[in-house]
Amino acid sequence: MSGVLAAFADEAALEEATMRLSLVPACRLQTYTPRPLEDDPPRSRLPLVILLAGMLSAAAIFGMETYADTASYPLDIGGRPLFSWPSLVPMAFEGGALAAVAAGFFGFLIANRLPHLHDPVDESEGFRRATRDWYFLAIRAPDAAALAEALSILDELHPELVEELPA
Amino acid sequence: MSRAERDAWIAGIIGLAGALIGWVVAPSQVPHAWLAALTAWIGWPLGSMALLLTHALTGGRWGYAVRPALVGGVCSLPLLIPALIPFLLTMPALYPWTHADTASHLANHFYLNVPFFAGRGIVYLLVWFGLAGLILRALRSAEADPMLERLAPAGLILLALTVTFAAIDTTMSLDPDFSSSAYGMIAAAGAGLFALAVAVLLTAAALPPAEIRADLGKLLLGLVVLWAYLDFMQVLIVWQSDLASEAPWYSVRSTPFWAVIAALVAAAHFALPFAMLLSPALQRSRRCMLCVAGLLIVAEILYSWWLVLPAAPRGLRLIDPAAMLAFGGCGVGLALRLRPRPLAAVAHHG
Numbered sequence: 001m002s003g004v005l006a007a008f009a010d011e012a013a014l015e016e017a018t019m020r021l022s023l024v025p026a027c028r029l030q031t032y033t034p035r036p037l038e039d040d041p042p043r044s045r046l047p048l049v050i051l052l053a054g055m056l057s058a059a060a061i062f063g064m065e066t067y068a069d070t071a072s073y074p075l076d077i078g079g080r081p082l083f084s085w086p087s088l089v090p091m092a093f094e095g096g097a098l099a100a101v102a103a104g105f106f107g108f109l110i111a112n113r114l115p116h117l118h119d120p121v122d123e124s125e126g127f128r129r130a131t132r133d134w135y136f137l138a139i140r141a142p143d144a145a146a147l148a149e150a151l152s153i154l155d156e157l158h159p160e161l162v163e164e165l166p167a
Numbered sequence: 168m169s170r171a172e173r174d175a176w177i178a179g180i181i182g183l184a185g186a187l188i189g190w191v192v193a194p195s196q197v198p199h200a201w202l203a204a205l206t207a208w209i210g211w212p213l214g215s216m217a218l219l220l221t222h223a224l225t226g227g228r229w230g231y232a233v234r235p236a237l238v239g240g241v242c243s244l245p246l247l248i249p250a251l252i253p254f255l256l257t258m259p260a261l262y263p264w265t266h267a268d269t270a271s272h273l274a275n276h277f278y279l280n281v282p283f284f285a286g287r288g289i290v291y292l293l294v295w296f297g298l299a300g301l302i303l304r305a306l307r308s309a310e311a312d313p314m315l316e317r318l319a320p321a322g323l324i325l326l327a328l329t330v331t332f333a334a335i336d337t338t339m340s341l342d343p344d345f346s347s348s349a350y351g352m353i354a355a356a357g358a359g360l361f362a363l364a365v366a367v368l369l370t371a372a373a374l375p376p377a378e379i380r381a382d383l384g385k386l387l388l389g390l391v392v393l394w395a396y397l398d399f400m401q402v403l404i405v406w407q408s409d410l411a412s413e414a415p416w417y418s419v420r421s422t423p424f425w426a427v428i429a430a431l432v433a434a435a436h437f438a439l440p441f442a443m444l445l446s447p448a449l450q451r452s453r454r455c456m457l458c459v460a461g462l463l464i465v466a467e468i469l470y471s472w473w474l475v476l477p478a479a480p481r482g483l484r485l486i487d488p489a490a491m492l493a494f495g496g497c498g499v500g501l502a503l504r505l506r507p508r509p510l511a512a513v514a515h516h517g
Contacts, residue, residue, distance in 0.1 A: 078409055084406070086402055086407075087403065087406065087407060089399065089403070
């Protein structure tokens with residue numbers, strides 16, 4: 001798989017390039033920008049995953065405590081009822097919070113394909129400007145024909161910089 | 168007089184008339200009804216002052232958006248003076264420690280006695296009215312923000328102390344044996360939450376931008392969680408220690424009727440607002456924020472009834488909503504009457 005890195009001066013140019021290049025079949029596109037794009041990104045499913053992980057864990061821990069206190073190892077503590085729910089809440093809450101945070105942390109890593117310690121774009125000298133003012137687009141083409149098509153489209157867009165990426 | 172102000176005064180007068188009828192028909196129900204309404208309402212001016220001073224220290228666009236509503240809350244404080252008269256007249260019916268025979272058994276009699284109670288009450292009034300005066304003076308001046316900022320540290324410390332002790336004196340001492348170190352903090356968190364909910368309700372009608380609604384939603388969420396945390400810790404500690412001096416406080420508040428009210432409070436003061444405020448999309452929706460604010464106000468009213476009325480002991484009577492309406496109507500009426508006019512216009516630029 002070979003690739004090419006192109007830089008644009010503003011967001012509008014990047015957007016046009018992304019739109020046109022996405023029509024080239026089998027090309028994979030990745031953008032790198034100095035600030036968040038103004039277009040709303042598609043809604044992430046991560047919040048829902050975090051919520052479900054938190055709720056399910058809290059319910060599971062509460063259920064486990066209830067089972068332990070009433071069925072598996074009933075113990076009379078100062079005459080309190082066996083199902084002493086107020087004392088079960090802190091553990092259920094903390095377990096739920098832990099699971100939610102863990103789901104958020106690992107879910108974020110998985111969703112962003114991290115950790116990803118090296119990428120061919122790191123080899124490019126000009127790529128540093130992605131942290132300052134240029135909008136970068138990395139294009140991966142499966143074969144020479146697709147790469148040539150992508151390059152011909154890029155040519156029409158007059159990018160600030162075009163660099164071939166090492167495989 | 169604006170239309171809103173007239174409506175507020177009419178509601179207040181209807182409430183007062185209801186309370187007066189209650190006084191004639193069933194005088195024994197007046198003391199607790201009045202104290203519960205006073206407890207709920209006082210959270211508005213005191214919480215508004217706390218939020219204004221907190222915003223002076225933290226900054227943020229949310230504070231400018233709700234400032235006119237918070238100032239209205241501060242302006243309603245003078246209602247406390249006439250409201251204290253029925254309270255002081257009915258004190259012997261409220262507090263067992265005012266009777267010599269009960270008081271002599273109490274270990275905390277050095278604290279709970281009428282002269283010391285009156286002395287503390289005067290200190291609270293001086294602090295509250297002094298702070299309200301200073302806040303309003305600062306807001307009228309050209310450099311409102313730096314003046315409020317200078318006032319805020321000492322003001323917030325004084326408010327925290329007086330609100331804590333006033334809560335202990337007025338509602339915790341209904342049961343002179345009960346003591347909970349979280350009680351004052353629960354009252355303070357409840358007051359802040361109540362004042363912010365009222366401010367959101369009054370401000371949301373003026374259509375603040377969605378980002379400010381989201382900021383207010385996050386703040387409400389924080390206060391909801393704080394209040395729920397403190398209140399639950401009190402339940403948990405009393406439950407686990409199970410002492411004869413503390414547990415009865417919850418026993419009289421878990422009769423079948425009051426247990427239902429407690430469940431409603433748990434739902435309306437924590438579970439529902441918490442679930443609604445979790446979603447950023449709902450925080451941005453104006454209708455959702457109005458619902459949450461209204462729900463929190465109702466919850467705080469229910470909570471005050473749950474705190475005060477079981478001490479009588481009695482259930483909910485018609486006089487209770489009447490007294491609540493009297494405070495709500497007169498409080499809003501007074502706030503609209505005394506509110507500095509130019510402030511609303513200035514605050515829009517903030």
